[in-house]
Amino acid sequence: MGAVKTKRMPRAVREQQMLDAAVRIFGQRGYMAASMDEIAEVAGVSKPLVYLYLNSKEDLFTACIxxxxxxxxxxxQSGVRPGLDADRQLWDGLRAFFTHTAQHPDAWSVLHLQARTHGERFAAEVTAMREEIVAFVTRLIGAAAREARPQDPDRPEPGSSTPDRLGLDRPAVDPDLPEREVAGLAEALVGAAESLAAWANSTEGVSARQAAATLMNFAWAGLGNLMEGRPWSPTDPDHQGRAG
Amino acid sequence: MGAVKTKRMPRAVREQQMLDAAVRIFGQRGYMAASMDEIAEVAGVSKPLVYLYLNSKEDLFTACIxxxxxxxxxxxQSGVRPGLDADRQLWDGLRAFFTHTAQHPDAWSVLHLQARTHGERFAAEVTAMREEIVAFVTRLIGAAAREARPQDPDRPEPGSSTPDRLGLDRPAVDPDLPEREVAGLAEALVGAAESLAAWANSTEGVSARQAAATLMNFAWAGLGNLMEGRPWSPTDPDHQGRAG
Incomplete structure (x- = not known):
């Protein structure tokens, strides 16, 4: 990413160089403080060429996002190999996520922080990505739930409802976890991953693998119990519990 | 919050009315689209009075945050009663969190969305709150871990290190979970809660109690296993697992 100047470099290559430089500067300086001068310098091109190709700071930032x-x-998605056990797929997906965010900290800063902090137009770009990842995780958890109890004869009828151990009148836990519960779990997992990636990148000495292991430990045993119909329940919801 | 006009109302009361109106308009319209005219109208005061008391749209928004x-x-914090079991404290804390965000959806939109989307100055205000909540959750998880195995004779020396089941050379799981692991778990839990609250508020028919139960189920059995030294481990990390 030095100031390599080659004549007749194809436009696509030049554009990628500009985006490389822009992600680095936006990620490190913040959107407001980033200057087009510095981006052009880091990309090894003239500032007018950046404007010619990417139009404006806003458009350049959108292209980065x-x-x-x-x-x-x-x-x-490519870190997860279909056909493996669900927990293995989740572990692979988490490692891919944390490895990518650790290797591209400026890109993660652009996506997680900068894009959400400077106006709804940019935030909407990130929301679209987030929805795609949530949908992916939702499918993964749904598949894991089906895998967990494929042949349970006591499986309740879909849509049946019983008060559960938390005293909620909600659909009984069945091998196909209620759709809404799966959606909520996927939201929780993605939110946890986002939060942990930001923390890992700003905390000295936390590796991608450690961050993935922390979340896997946190998430899987919980999800695993849930899928097998063992939700957490308070010791004594109406009184003060064991230590009261 | 109607257009009540009482002369000689104390300044503090008027200011709270302005903030009530501002949170509602900022939360529903977004920071950019919110107009000071509408905020004054909803607060039942003149626009000059809003400027006199709160100075500018930026300062008004900061006061809301x-x-x-x-x-x-x-x-x-007040939803959690010290002295109860750690899981019960976490459950109470989660219910308090989701109840508050469900009952004050405009306030949650201001904190979670608007404040993070319109510049670093506002985002910094939310970051301060988030750090306080993370610190609170960190203490809770730390206490839970100590509670989980208070008298384990096999407790490793603090600071000792063994390769764990994920093949990581990191501090052995001990009753006082490694400080960094606890910090990571707290980040994960807070990120999950933020994400779920936004989802619950935008999804028809998800109650605060259901959102809290989803996260409790997700989190506790996972945390619980972890604290008792039962992390998740892949079936066979070097090969393709059971379903390969």
Whole structure:
């Protein structure tokens, strides 16, 4: 990413160099403080060429968000091999996610922080990526739930409802976890991953693998119990519990 | 919050009315689209009075963030009664959090969305609140871990290190979970809660109690296993697992 100047470099290559430089500067300086001068300098091109190709600071930033969102989504999806056990798929997906965010901290700063902090137009770009990842995780958890109890004769009828151990009148836990519960779990997992990635990147000495292991430990045993019909329940919801 | 006009109302009361109106309009319209005219109208005061008391749209928005951040932090902390079992404390804290965000959806939109989308100055206000909540959850998880195995004779020396089941050379799981692991778990839990609250508020028919139960189920059995030294481990990390 030095100031390499080659004449007749194809436009597509030049554009990628500009985006490389822009992600780095936006990620490190923040959207407001980033200057087009510095981006052009880091990209090794003239500032007018940046404007010619990418039009404006806003459009350049949008192009950065789109490219990095696509790269992250691709990294996670291609890190997961279909056909493995659900927990293994989740572990692979988490490692791919944390490896990518650790290796591209400027890109993660653009997606997680900068894009959400500077106006609804940019935030909407990230929301689209997030929805794609949530949908992916939702399918993964749904498949895991079906895998957990494929042949349970006591499986309740879909849509049946019983008060559960938390005293909620909600659909009984069945091998196909209620759709809404699966959606909520996927939201929780994605939110946890986002939060942990930001923390890992700003905490000295936390590796991608450690961050993935922390979340896997946190998530899987909980999900695993839930899928097998063992939700957590308070010791004594109406009184003060064991230590009261 | 109607257009009540009482002469000689104390300034503090008027200011709270302005903030009530501002949170509602900022939360529903978004920061950019919110107009000071509408805020004054909803508050039942003149626009010059809003400027006199709160100075500018930016300062008014900052005052909203601070008030709502303090209210949410207070709701969570006062929802948790010290002395109960750790899981019960977590359950109470989660219910308090989701009840508050469900009852104050405009305030949650201001904190979670608007404040993070319109510049670093506002985002920093929310970051301060988030750090306080993470610190609170960190203490809770730390206490839970100590409670889980108070008298384990096999407790490793603090600081000792063994390769764990994920093949990581990291501190052995001990009753006082490694400090960094606890910090990571707290980040994961807070991120999950933020994500779920946004989802619950935008999904028809998801109650605060259901959202809290989803996260409790997700989190506790996982945390519980972890604290008792039963992390998740892949079936066969070097090969393809059972279903390969």
């Amino acid at each position: 789109r490219r990095e969102a696509a790269a992250l989504t691709e990294a996670v | 601070r008030r709502e951040a303090a209210a949410l932090t207070e709701a969570v």
